[in-house]
Amino acid sequence: MAESIAVFGSAFNPPSLGHKSVLERLAHFDRVLLLPSFSHAWGKKMLGYQQRCQLVTAFIEDINLPNVELSRLEEQIAVGDEAVTTFAVFEALEQKHPKANLTFVVGPDNFLNFRKFYKADEIMSRWQVLACPETVKVRSTDIRCQIENYCDISHLTTEKVANMLQDERWYQQD
Numbered sequence: 001m002a003e004s005i006a007v008f009g010s011a012f013n014p015p016s017l018g019h020k021s022v023l024e025r026l027a028h029f030d031r032v033l034l035l036p037s038f039s040h041a042w043g044k045k046m047l048g049y050q051q052r053c054q055l056v057t058a059f060i061e062d063i064n065l066p067n068v069e070l071s072r073l074e075e076q077i078a079v080g081d082e083a084v085t086t087f088a089v090f091e092a093l094e095q096k097h098p099k100a101n102l103t104f105v106v107g108p109d110n111f112l113n114f115r116k117f118y119k120a121d122e123i124m125s126r127w128q129v130l131a132c133p134e135t136v137k138v139r140s141t142d143i144r145c146q147i148e149n150y151c152d153i154s155h156l157t158t159e160k161v162a163n164m165l166q167d168e169r170w171y172q173q174d
Helices: 017-023 049-063 073-077 086-096 108-112 120-126 140-148 159-168
Strands: 004-010 031-036 068-070 101-106 128-131
Touching (some): 004 017, 004 086, 017 049, 049 068, 086 101
Parallel strands (some): 004 031, 004 101, 031 068, 101 128
């Protein structure tokens, strides 16, 4: 039987309990790849890629779901600082895993904007797309806003992520 791989791309700017609520519903996949955006397609300002990968690593350790892993594929296939399209990601994954069943997991942000994706129709025809909105309504924006206002974020993300954000003072406006 072919391996089933779900790809959950996001800015992860930073990872939130909303992200976790999506991942908890993906246990039926053999692997779930968390794919931080290398450069955002719509120009969204983000914490640096390396820092967001560190946050995702801490997040994965905290959520303790055995099928979830960090993928740095966007960094590997990026050309300069150009945004990497979902289409390019799936073509690269298809080359690496030709026998796998690939599924694009679309969170709430991307679901509403899916028609804007490069080659959206071809993505739909070549690979599976799973709309999976969060069940816990916590967004990365909420976390950044709380940090900017020097408020507690422990109820918005996982323990290691919250501690890392506090220790490193990422997103603080000093």
